[in-house]
Amino acid sequence: MHMQGLSAQATKRPQDENFPVASLVLSRRHRDAVLSFYRFARMADDIADAPAMSPAEKLARLDALEQALVLGDETVPQAARLNAADARHGAGLAEARQLLRAFRQDVVKARYLDWAELEAYCTLSANPVGRFLLRLHGESDAAHGPADALCTALQILNHIQDCARDRTQLDRIYIPLGWLDPAGGEHAFFEPSQAKARRGVLDAMLDRVDDWIDRARALPERLQDRRLRAQSIATISLALALSRRLRRHDPVEARVAISKTDAARAFIGGLAKAPRRPIDQDARIAAAVVNRSGSSFWLGMQSLTQERRRAIHAVYAFCRAVDDIADGAAPSFEKRRFLAEWRREIDRLHRAPQTPIGRELARASIRYKLPLSECHALIDGVETDCAERVRISDDRALDLYARRVAGSVGALSIRIFGAPAAHDFAIGLGRTLQLVNILRDVDEDAACERVYVPLSRLAQAGLQDAPASILVADPRFAGLCEALAAEARAGFAAADDALKRLDRAALKPAILMMESYRRILDHLEVRGWGARQGRLHLTAGDRFQLFTMAMRAA
Structure with missing residues (x-):
């Protein structure tokens, strides 16, 4: 098939692309080969995108172009040059044939069902x-x-x-x-x-x-x-x-x-x-996740030694990664698939982790003997949040959810703090902090059709399950919030009592976190439960007091 007519009509030049093609940064001896590869790919792309051609003609032309590449056909200069470059450098021909598979796919496939299909396309069209x-x-x-x-x-x-x-x-x-x-x-x-x-x-x-x-x-x-x-x-x-x-x-x-x-x-x-x-960028990436988050845990992290801080950054970055999956706008089935990828990453943590956060978490796990079962527990909890509609059946289910999404983080963190004996304290405090989270985020969660006050408690208050916005607006819901707040207050008291028998110096980051959440609960109770006005945040005064506490010896 004669192809020269189309080859003279390239729609883009290297300098028109978003990302560098054969830039002057590359050595001169490699630049010609890169340009040959680019021009061949550009020609194939133009065939796949040609508006006047039928799909059958496009496929025939792409087949002819591949044959010209393999043979080094001089009548198709783009193919001949790339064939020659491959002969000189041992690179180009196999990769270009992979790209041709992507261009054929563009001819016959115009929609992608899910993220896995899109990534599979990228393995042909980009990698x-x-x-x-x-x-x-x-x-x-x-x-x-x-x-x-x-x-x-x-x-x-x-x-x-x-x-x-x-x-x-x-x-x-x-x-x-x-x-x-x-x-x-x-x-x-x-x-x-x-x-x-x-x-x-x-x-x-x-x-x-x-x-x-x-x-x-x-x-x-x-x-x-x-x-x-x-x-x-x-x-x-x-x-x-x-x-x-x-x-x-x-x-x-x-x-x-x-x-x-x-x-x-x-x-x-x-x-x-x-x-x-x-x-090594891995530690920087984990630290950047922490810095971007603006977490109330940041101050507690800063009180740690450099090595312990690096480890807690890894744990927090992992928590943030899986939590962001659950809170994002991807469909539920995709969220579950992304979490499954994290399960596989945890399983291979001590062999060959593939992500920066995974490598940092592996490093922390070896150094501080972290129980990786807690990472799986966190994923189990976060998976609850991936549903399009979240309801908690009863108190037992609420306790299990809090144990997974919050207790797991505490169980990992206390080992990094150097206080493994505080396991029970960490689990109890995790539940308390999660109750405060639920109270703080009632309206934000309702907008995502999430209600964490158990259905059994709603029924006791005379409330039947309904759209989240209706449930949280009912005056009876305020009474249920008061009961949860009382449980959280009791949880803080239990934590205070447990700290009398524990190493307060080692647990200073946990204490700072606890105090920040105690202040949030204080503000929630002052505001009341019937007239919520968006998410409540710590005041500048709160932050100054916490900073002062962090500067003092525990």
Whole structure:
């Protein structure tokens, strides 16, 4: 099949792409091969996207293009050049054939059911690009995992960025169909007036993308070629910049792009950092999760020694990761799948963890003998929150839920604090803190159709199960909140009593956490339970008192 007519009509040049293609950072001896790979991929992409061709013609042309690549057919310069580059460098042909599978898929598949299908597409459409660069530069297999993570992140960022254009011009939607449902389905998702519902879905997708970017941060330290390392640092920086922009701006209303300032900053940073000895990013990633969260536990963490603080950062980052899954806008079945991935990560923690948080958690587990069964218990508890409608049947179920989502964190933390004898204290305090969480977040939870006051207690008050907003607005619900508050107050008293027999110095972070929650309960009781006005936060005065307490010897 004659192909030269189309090959002269490339729709993009390397400099038109979001992310660097054959940049000047790369060595001259590699740049020509990279350009050959890019031009071949660009040609194949243009065939798959050609509006005037039928699907059958597109597939035939892609088959002919692959044959030209394998044979090095001189009548198709893009194929011949890449074939020659592969002969010189031992890289390009196999990866390009993988890309052709993705382009064929684009011809016949316009929708994706779930996140797994989207990620599988990325293994064909994006990951081969990273594998090509690694093989071209003679890098080891150790770089494959983070390189795949970066390529997957870049591909999904492009899909989010171009979601409106892909739908109108190509009738393709890479946002999984199951993820469109919370926003009202495909048509509603793309309605300009549905920005709020769309925002939740986009942010949930970006949460997954940011997880891939975090995995990719290990790439520079695993690369031997300094120039490729510089480009990887720049590309990671650009991915983060685009993710941040997509969180601030709506790609359905207007295409969101990286600024020239972002690009310049990324490349300057890549060139500056590449010559240095690569830094282990895992601890930084876990600490960044803690810093972003603004957790009331932050002050307690700061009172620890550096090594213990690093370990508690790992535990908190893990808790935050699984909790964010439950609280995001992804469909319930996807949330459960993401939690299952974390279960597998915990199971392989002492063999080969695949995530930065997993590696940090493994380090903490070895150093402080953490019971990993508690990590599974936390996931069990968080899985309760993944349901589209959450109700707790009775007091026993409430105790089990609190033991899993809060007691597990306490059981892990006291070992890092150096007070394993305080296990019972940690479990009891965890339940108390969870009761305060439930009281503080009544309305926020109700908006997600979650009610944690047990159905058995609702029935005793004469309340039948109903939509959450109706239940929490009923005057009788206030009385149930008062009863829970009394239980929490008793829990704090029991913790005070237990501390008389425990190592208060070692438990200082737990005490600071306890006091912050005690103050929240104080404010909730002063405000009352019948006239709630949004989520209650600690005051500046509260924070100053806690800071003063942290500065004093325990």
